[in-house]
Amino acid sequence: MTRLGSAAAIGLQAIGRIAQLVAVILVIATFNFVLVRAAPGDPAQVMAGQSGASDPKLLDDLRREYGLDKPYLVQLVSHLGRVVRLDLGYSYRQRRPVVDLILERLPATLLLTVTAFCLALVIGTALGALAGLAAGSVLDTVFTVLSLVLYATPVFWLGLMLVLVFSVTLGWLPPFGYETINVQLSPIEHALDIMKHMIMPVTSLAAIYLAIYARLMRSSIIEVAQQDFIKTARAKGLSGSRIVVGHMLRNALVPVVTVAGMQAGALVGGAVVIETVFAWPGLGRLTFEALLQRDYPVLLGIFLILSIVVIALNLLTDLVYRLIDPRMTTGAA
Amino acid sequence: MNRREFTKAMLACGAAIPFGITRAAGQTRGGTLNTIIQPEPPVLVTALNQQQPTLTLGGKIYEGLLKYGADLKPMPGMAQSWEISPDGLTYTFKLFPGITFHDGKPMTSEDVVFSCMKLLVETHPRARQNFARVASAEAPDPLTVVFKLKQPFAPFIGCFDCTSAPIVPKHVYDGTDYRKNPENDKAIGTGPFKLKEWVRGSHVHLVRHDGYYLKDQPYLDEIVYRVIPDAASRALALENGTVQLVQWSDVEFYDVQRFKAQKNLEFTTKGYEYFAPHQWLEMNNRIAPMNDKRFRQAVMHLIDREAFSKRVYFGNAKVATGPVSSKTKFYDPNVKRYEFSVDKAKALLDDMGLKPGANGKRAEIKYIVPPYGESYQRAGEFFRQSFARVGIDLVLVGTDMAGWAEKVGNWDYEMTQNLLYQLGDPALGVARTYISSNIKKGILFSNTQGYSNPEVDKLFDEAAITLDEAKRQELYSKVQQILVEDVPVAWTLEIEYPIIYDKAFKNVVTTGIGSHETFGSVYKS
Numbered sequence: 001m002t003r004l005g006s007a008a009a010i011g012l013q014a015i016g017r018i019a020q021l022v023a024v025i026l027v028i029a030t031f032n033f034v035l036v037r038a039a040p041g042d043p044a045q046v047m048a049g050q051s052g053a054s055d056p057k058l059l060d061d062l063r064r065e066y067g068l069d070k071p072y073l074v075q076l077v078s079h080l081g082r083v084v085r086l087d088l089g090y091s092y093r094q095r096r097p098v099v100d101l102i103l104e105r106l107p108a109t110l111l112l113t114v115t116a117f118c119l120a121l122v123i124g125t126a127l128g129a130l131a132g133l134a135a136g137s138v139l140d141t142v143f144t145v146l147s148l149v150l151y152a153t154p155v156f157w158l159g160l161m162l163v164l165v166f167s168v169t170l171g172w173l174p175p176f177g178y179e180t181i182n183v184q185l186s187p188i189e190h191a192l193d194i195m196k197h198m199i200m201p202v203t204s205l206a207a208i209y210l211a212i213y214a215r216l217m218r219s220s221i222i223e224v225a226q227q228d229f230i231k232t233a234r235a236k237g238l239s240g241s242r243i244v245v246g247h248m249l250r251n252a253l254v255p256v257v258t259v260a261g262m263q264a265g266a267l268v269g270g271a272v273v274i275e276t277v278f279a280w281p282g283l284g285r286l287t288f289e290a291l292l293q294r295d296y297p298v299l300l301g302i303f304l305i306l307s308i309v310v311i312a313l314n315l316l317t318d319l320v321y322r323l324i325d326p327r328m329t330t331g332a333a
Numbered sequence: 334m335n336r337r338e339f340t341k342a343m344l345a346c347g348a349a350i351p352f353g354i355t356r357a358a359g360q361t362r363g364g365t366l367n368t369i370i371q372p373e374p375p376v377l378v379t380a381l382n383q384q385q386p387t388l389t390l391g392g393k394i395y396e397g398l399l400k401y402g403a404d405l406k407p408m409p410g411m412a413q414s415w416e417i418s419p420d421g422l423t424y425t426f427k428l429f430p431g432i433t434f435h436d437g438k439p440m441t442s443e444d445v446v447f448s449c450m451k452l453l454v455e456t457h458p459r460a461r462q463n464f465a466r467v468a469s470a471e472a473p474d475p476l477t478v479v480f481k482l483k484q485p486f487a488p489f490i491g492c493f494d495c496t497s498a499p500i501v502p503k504h505v506y507d508g509t510d511y512r513k514n515p516e517n518d519k520a521i522g523t524g525p526f527k528l529k530e531w532v533r534g535s536h537v538h539l540v541r542h543d544g545y546y547l548k549d550q551p552y553l554d555e556i557v558y559r560v561i562p563d564a565a566s567r568a569l570a571l572e573n574g575t576v577q578l579v580q581w582s583d584v585e586f587y588d589v590q591r592f593k594a595q596k597n598l599e600f601t602t603k604g605y606e607y608f609a610p611h612q613w614l615e616m617n618n619r620i621a622p623m624n625d626k627r628f629r630q631a632v633m634h635l636i637d638r639e640a641f642s643k644r645v646y647f648g649n650a651k652v653a654t655g656p657v658s659s660k661t662k663f664y665d666p667n668v669k670r671y672e673f674s675v676d677k678a679k680a681l682l683d684d685m686g687l688k689p690g691a692n693g694k695r696a697e698i699k700y701i702v703p704p705y706g707e708s709y710q711r712a713g714e715f716f717r718q719s720f721a722r723v724g725i726d727l728v729l730v731g732t733d734m735a736g737w738a739e740k741v742g743n744w745d746y747e748m749t750q751n752l753l754y755q756l757g758d759p760a761l762g763v764a765r766t767y768i769s770s771n772i773k774k775g776i777l778f779s780n781t782q783g784y785s786n787p788e789v790d791k792l793f794d795e796a797a798i799t800l801d802e803a804k805r806q807e808l809y810s811k812v813q814q815i816l817v818e819d820v821p822v823a824w825t826l827e828i829e830y831p832i833i834y835d836k837a838f839k840n841v842v843t844t845g846i847g848s849h850e851t852f853g854s855v856y857k858s
Contacts, residue, residue: 041735045777047375049738053383053458054777061455065512093375094533095513105534160565168573175575176566181536181557182365279561281534289372294735 025308029083032303033076036296043092043294044068066092066296079300088301093293098301101286108178109282111194112274113267116202120209121260127210128217128256129249135222143214151211159204159277166200173199176279201278205271209263213256220252227251250324257324261317265310359839362552364857366838368578369567370537370558377520377528377537379499380448381456381512385581388496390558392849393539394435395499395522398426398445398478399490401845403606405662405757407490408844411440411500411523412478421485421800426493428476433544434502435519435527442472447503449480456511463492463761485798487805488758494607494846495524497756525551525853535560545853552856564588564707571598577835580604580848584833585707586647592833599836602649602829604847609658609755609762610830612650614716614823615741616748618783622696623747627685629820633671635678636719642826645711649831653824655817656763660827661755663796663809668817675722682723695724701740701749704733712750742777752828753778757845759809760797767821768793784821 044062048054063069067078082089088098124147131143167175173196174180180193224230225248233243272284283302290298370390376382379391398412407415412426432440450470453460468483482489492498500523505516520528525547526539537558541551559576561567568588570576572595584592593600614632616623623629642650657664682688687695698720702713713729720727727748732740740746756762765771765778769785789812796808832848834841840854 039735041733041739043735045738045742045775046735047382048458049734049742049777054742054779055458055461056773056776057461058458059775061512095376095517101533108534156563160569163566163569168569171573175569175573176561177559178535181559182538182555276562277566279535279559279563279566281532281560285534285562292734 021311024311025304026080026083028307029080029300029304030076032300032307033079036299036303037072039294041294042068043296046293047093062092083304088304089297091290091295091298093290093295093298098297101298102283102301102305105281105283105286106268108280109268109271109275109284112198112201112205112280112282113271115198116205116271117209117260117264117267119202120206121213121256123206124210124213125217125253125256128214129221129244129252131214132218132221132225132252133244133248135218135225140218144218147211147214147218150207151215153207155204155208155271156273156277158207159200159274162200162204163277173197176277178281201274201280204277205274212259216256216259217252220255221248224248224252253324254321257317257320261313261320264313265306268306268309359858360549360552360854360856361858362549362554362856364553365555365557366553366578366852366855366857367557367559367576368580369561369570369576369583371561371567371583373534373560376517377531378501378517379495380452380501381517383457383459383496388849389580390537390539391499391520391522392495392524392846393526393556393852394520394524394528395495395501396524396851397493397495397498397500398428399493400850401491401494401607401757403603403845405491405606405845407493410493410495412493415490417490421487422482424480424482424489426478426480428478429546430476431546432523433546434523435521435542436502436505437544438502438504439475440500440502440523441475442478443475444503445478445500446470446472447507448500449498452501452506452511453498459756459761460492460498463489463497485800486760487800487802488760488797491757491761494849495851496846496849525851526553526556529555547853550853551851552854553852556852568592571833574835577838578833578841578848580832581830582706582708584831586645586649587707589649589831589833590647592831597836598833599841600831600833601842602831604832604842604845604850605830606660606845606847607757608846609660609757610752610828611653611656611658611755611824612750612752612826612828613653614748614825615746615751615782616822617744617746617781618821619744620747622685622687623698625685626819627681628687629823630671631678631681631723632823633820634674634681635723636716636823636825637673638825639673641712641715645708645715646826646828649829650826651829653827655813655824656767656822657759657809657813658755658827661763662758663806665806665810665813667810668813678723689724693724694726697726697728699730699747700727701730701732701737701746703750704731704737709750716750738777741781742775744774744781744783750825751781751822759812760793764793764797767816782821784819786815786819789815789819 043066044059047062048058067075090096091098091101094101127143131140134140163175166173178194178197179190185193230243230247233247268283272288274280275282275285286298287302370386372386374382374384374387374390377387377391377394379388379395397410399410400408402408411428411432413429414427416425428442434440449460449464450467454464466482466486466489467480469481471479473479502521505521506514525542525545527542529540530538539556541554545551561570564585567579568584571579571584571592592598616629616632618624638652642648642652651659654666654670655668682695689695700713700716703709717727717729741749753766754762766780767784768780768790770790771780772783772785773779792808792812796805796812799805799808832842837857839856839858843854844850
């Protein structure tokens with residue numbers, strides 16, 4: 001095949017892939033619409049219900065304003081039209097563009113979830129590797145019990161206990177919120193203030209992820225240690241550290257990356273429970289509140305963005321596989 | 334009291350020096366009040382949204398012409414005095430001079446007429462009903478407003494607090510799409526506090542309105558409303574002093590007890606007299622066996638309401654005797670009483686032919702648990718146990734707010750629990766649950782159980798347009814007797830929500846609208 005032909009083939013392949021992605025996104029958008037609308041309830045009724053007073057005019061006005069008076073199919077087509085134009089629409093409840101609401105909440109969510117995720121991934125993997133390498137020792141038993149306890153601890157309970165100890169009893173940390181309200185701070189003081197607010201929510205959220213990665217890494221290391229190639233490496237006389245770093249860790253990381261890749265998509269969605277306990281103004285709470293209010297545009301907007309992020313992260317996970325295990329490259333043995 | 338005496342009393346009340354207007358010794362300027370707003374309101378303009386959190390927060394930003402005391406008598410709000418004509422058809426309000434909106438423009442009688450007759454009738458269901466009774470509203474001078482009614486409506490004087498008729502700026506809203514007006518985000522009112530910042534999901538920051546018309550008020554510099562969605566976290570925030578005031582259901586009833594004992598905190602159940610939250614077990618009167626009066630009477634007997642108050646509401650409630658709360662006007666305690674008696678309940682059920690089957694069960698009824706928090710779930714459990722005593726299997730069905738609203742509004746339920754505000758007068762907050770003309774499918778808080786009695790309709794109608802107080806009492810006493818006999822719903826409790834606040838703050842509860850008040854006279858000692 002000529003170079004030109006090869007470039008054209010790659011181009012066609014790329015166009016095909018993009019068309020495939022657009023089709024997947026449209027299917028997801030349709031599915032989300034049907035799913036969200038299948039739940040019983042009507043946003044106008046919810047709004048009226050919370051006002052403690054209602055009459056036909058209020059319901060008619062709200063339904064007309066929300067476009068709910070139009071036939072179901074017209075609403076679906078109009079929704080898909082907006083998706084194609086990358087327009088997420090207006091929130092029924094907050095009467096603001098959905099994209100503004102999401103962008104407002106996204107930084108707080110990412111700060112919380114990505115920090116917790118990275119901490120959990122690094123510490124959990126390291127602890128799991130140590131426990132796996134020392135399988136059967138006291139250290140292994142301690143790590144295993146600790147990760148089991150962390151895994152079994154309800155996240156809201158851990159959060160509340162941290163608040164009780166570090167805020168109510170000791171008074172060291174702010175009990176909730178993202179930042180101190182109503183004070184003038186320099187940029188550095190402001191960053192430190194946010195970090196102080198992050199300690200407890202990040203710890204609570206990281207605890208459960210940490211336990212998952214530690215347990216996964218431990219069992220993966222134990223399994224890899226029994227593989228023939230490790231025995232061969234030892235027989236070749238390689239040093240212990242070289243065997244661990246160069247052979248065991250890389251191979252043991254594959255299942256951890258798989259699980260981390262699957263969980264990473266959820267990071268953008270936020271952590272509903274932690275955001276609720278710590279009054280953290282993130283996307284998880286926005287989603288939950290939108291669900292309760294049947295604020296369809298907000299729900300559909302968040303679902304769409306999450307779907308896109310999950311698709312992107314799946315592609316990224318594939319790439320990472322190839323980096324840590326070249327055998328996974330297409331065409332390799 | 335005859336009409337003339339009634340008018341005099343109204344005038345006297347209007348002329349009195351209103352509570353909190355003059356500065357008494359010890360009232361100091363400054364300080365921040367941190368409190369809670371939950372759930373977060375969708376908008377702060379109370380004319381556009383009447384959810385309880387919107388009203389609590391918006392009550393600091395928007396004002397009405399009047400306030401109501403714990404005795405439900407009108408007190409000056411933005412109107413310094415008022416007069417009702419002897420025929421009960423003309424209401425004349427005199428406004429305080431020097432009232433300004435937060436954007437600096439003066440508030441005049443034109444704004445009142447616009448708010449009541451144009452904006453509120455479009456956006457506020459309660460106001461729509463109240464002002465539909467007005468034949469004309471005029472602003473003869475900037476400080477005078479005159480409402481002329483089509484026919485007498487005695488409770489009309491009870492329709493002017495900040496929750497029922499908030500005044501908005503005509504220059505901002507006239508000729509616009511009210512709900513989509515971009516100025517809604519600025520929440521421009523006349524109240525003692527104005528919006529400085531609203532970080533959604535986090536907090537709403539109000540600061541002093543320096544141009545406020547009452548001398549020296551407000552005393553506080555700022556109020557910060559924090560959005561804290563989790564009930565346990567809200568309780569911790571009060572416990573460690575991060576917030577200094579909680580109201581309504583900010584803290585769960587099981588937490589209230591421990592705060593009563595916390596030395597730095599003041600506890601009161603005052604400040605809810607105007608709303609008088611009244612709770613009942615709602616039964617769909619269209620479906621058997623709830624369509625039989627004897628069944629509904631049996632329900633009244635089989636619920637131990639004293640125990641219900643103690644175990645579910647930890648004593649923060651009073652047993653309801655009928656459709657009218659003891660805090661509301663024209664309450665009559667001399668109605669038939671249904672004491673807790675399983676035997677009487679069983680006898681009534683037997684009498685109607687609902688006897689136990691071979692398995693000992695009389696019936697199975699689905700009960701939708703309202704999704705309004707822990708107390709409602711506990712209440713469902715309590716009812717289930719109560720009904721089990723007479724062989725009725727109450728099946729608890731969970732749902733979320735949207736599901737509950739749809740099921741109840743569309744009459745697609747058997748039993749549920751409900752709670753409504755009484756709004757000071759049976760014509761405003763009680764009649765709507767029982768009159769036939771308010772049986773409207775799809776509409777929550779109407780006569781959703783489908784009770785219909787032409788005599789009750791007639792009595793409610795007549796009482797609403799009667800001016801003589803004694804005559805009104807007579808009519809309402811009669812309607813209470815009929816309703817208590819018919820039991821359209823099984824009244825359970827008058828809920829006494831708490832207001833708990835740091836003792837450093839004074840004047841927190843000064844009227845019957847409690848935490849919806851402007852807080853202009855609240856100060857930190």
